[in-house]
Amino acid sequence: DQQVKQNSPSLSVQEGRISILNCDYTNSMFDYFLWYKKYPAEGPTFLISISSIKDKNEDGRFTVFLNKSAKHLSLHIVPSQPGDSAVYFCAASPRANFGNEKLTFGTGTRLTIIP
Amino acid sequence: GAVVSQHPSRVICKSGTSVKIECRSLDFQATTMFWYRQFPKKSLMLMATSNEGSKATYEQGVEKDKFLINHASLTLSTLTVTSAHPEDSSFYICSARPLAGAYNEQFFGPGTRLTVL
Numbered sequence: 001d002q003q004v005k006q007n008s009p010s011l012s013v014q015e016g017r018i019s020i021l022n023c024d025y026t027n028s029m030f031d032y033f034l035w036y037k038k039y040p041a042e043g044p045t046f047l048i049s050i051s052s053i054k055d056k057n058e059d060g061r062f063t064v065f066l067n068k069s070a071k072h073l074s075l076h077i078v079p080s081q082p083g084d085s086a087v088y089f090c091a092a093s094p095r096a097n098f099g100n101e102k103l104t105f106g107t108g109t110r111l112t113i114i115p
Numbered sequence: 116g117a118v119v120s121q122h123p124s125r126v127i128c129k130s131g132t133s134v135k136i137e138c139r140s141l142d143f144q145a146t147t148m149f150w151y152r153q154f155p156k157k158s159l160m161l162m163a164t165s166n167e168g169s170k171a172t173y174e175q176g177v178e179k180d181k182f183l184i185n186h187a188s189l190t191l192s193t194l195t196v197t198s199a200h201p202e203d204s205s206f207y208i209c210s211a212r213p214l215a216g217a218y219n220e221q222f223f224g225p226g227t228r229l230t231v232l
Contacts, residue, residue, distance in 0.1 A: 043119070043225045044208070
């Protein structure tokens with residue numbers, strides 16, 4: 001039962017253009033969402049997060065949008081750079097409950113930026 | 116800041132042997148550490164939550180006698196794969212939650228590639 005889904009296993013984008021990575025979830029208990037970037041043979045690196053009380057959060061070139069009614073979030077990267085090539089995971093966490101900070105990860109999307 | 120290390124980064128062992136993987140938070144204290152497993156081209160799957168000074172909480176389907184977790188201090192958690200078999204070959208990643216961090220803030224280690232022959 002994959003509660004967090006990233007339906008696109010891969011995505012190629014021209015350098016300088018916008019990269020849009022999508023994520024869907026099924027569990028209505030999730031209220032905090034995160035995006036991680038991962039290089040091969042390395043652990044994930046935190047990129048950006050969003051709480052369910054917001055619908056948008058921006059940090060430099062990265063913006064995350066949350067549509068709670070559709071249980072959908074997306075990560076926008078603009079402009080895309082070659083160093084952005086990596087696997088991106090979205091992750092979700094349930095409502096604030098100390099000691100229950102489990103992250104449920106999506107299956108990942110491999111982003112390739114074409115120079 | 117917020118660096119998590121894992122040792123070893125890569126290990127190859129024979130079937131039936133036990134392997135210990137260390138996870139250390141280098142510049143912060145962590146009451147909670149998490150152990151994940153990643154199969155090729157798959158998502159990270161949470162195996163267990165490790166709390167300093169108490170027993171680990173295992174996810175459904177994870178054998179606690181197979182994957183022994185010890186969280187002896189605020190900076191160190193270990194995962195021991197006992198009597199390893201080829202199907203245990205995987206990429207194991209730990210994460211650590213800072214003592215003073217946000218409730219769902221986790222920093223990940225670089226991972227350990229386990230190959231069981």
